[in-house]
Amino acid sequence: MVNIDGTRLLADLHELRSYGASGGGVVRPSYSEQDMAARAWLTSRMAEAGLDSFVDDVGNAVGVSPNTGPTLLVGSHSDTQPTGGWLDGALGVIYGLEVARALLEDQHTRHLSVDAVAWIDEESTYASCVGSKQFCGVLEARDLASRNRAGEQLADAIARNDLGFNRPYKLDSSRHVGYLEAHIEQGPRLEEVGYLIGAVTSIVGIRAVKVTFSGQQNHAGTTPMHLRADAGVALFDYAARLRERFSAVATGSTVWTFGNAVLEPGAESIVPGQAHLTAQFRDPDDELLTAMQNEMEALAREMSAEGPVGVSVIADRDGIKPTMMSPALIDHVAQAAELHAPGKWMQMPSAAGHDPMVISHHLPCGMLFIPSINGISHDFSEDSLEDDIIRGCQVLADAVVAALGSAPG
């Protein structure tokens, strides 16, 4: 066991919150002035903790352990949504700093090697998980060409901040043995059952499918009902029938959303000739996602055969596959959770995306959740209880010590 300093942890979290503070939330999108100022402050805190700290060639704030031997990487992202909460990402970043710092201060653990990291642009201001992609060597030209809402390309944001020639920070398979990230749950599941820690087993996969309905545009007054090929009616019919079919295959962890529906031309006196519906669905089980996509395709074929409106579906490329956490790291988190929250933790999938979606293909990953008050996130009102924040960091610290204790030397 190693003792983290809860007061110092909270003070650092509030200091990070001040960069881009707005109302109760934070506006600190990646590569903004506030984001880069926060990264400069983070590296100064990492240096004070005894880490070799720098902002790397893509903007990650990194604190490299002075120790040799098997190294755990611990952190999260410090950029926010356009209007974000103060804990999303920030929590795990300050946990990484505090865990590395607490380990170096304790004579029993000061030999253990932990790098602290604050990834950049996890939140897709330009492209998703930019910092962790760079770390893993998989940042592509199409990522660098991605633009933010103002139209600036990622490559230009990196150049504007003079980052390109900074010291790189790359996955080193001779050092790094795993990545651990703590995060707020961003959902209501822990709070609902009164649990304090989630040992994350996986990050759900995501599929998005577009459905197009092709009928015949016509006059809404003169066209008799039995002669219509109304794309709008077909859309609503499809959505209702799909809801039934999804309910039959879904599990407790499945979610689906009809996020967008458009009728064309969208005028009250015109029978819609075309309609478009998007369905997105998420689950930790890739086979279940395929079953849901199959249901969508089967229903489209059936309705096209029934007529009079043609229905076609297009899946969004490959979607995002579910990400599995390392069984060993899940176990270390679970054991530490049982120590500090006996009987009040559970294994659970993450319904939101995180950097381990990238890193897990290159390094074993583990994640830990603490409860979000009212399950709210990506909003200024996002918050967690101070006791939960401190407990989560203590659980993470013990999981780190256990993982490094069992790592091959």
Ligand SMILES: [Zn+2]
């Ligand atoms: Zn996040």
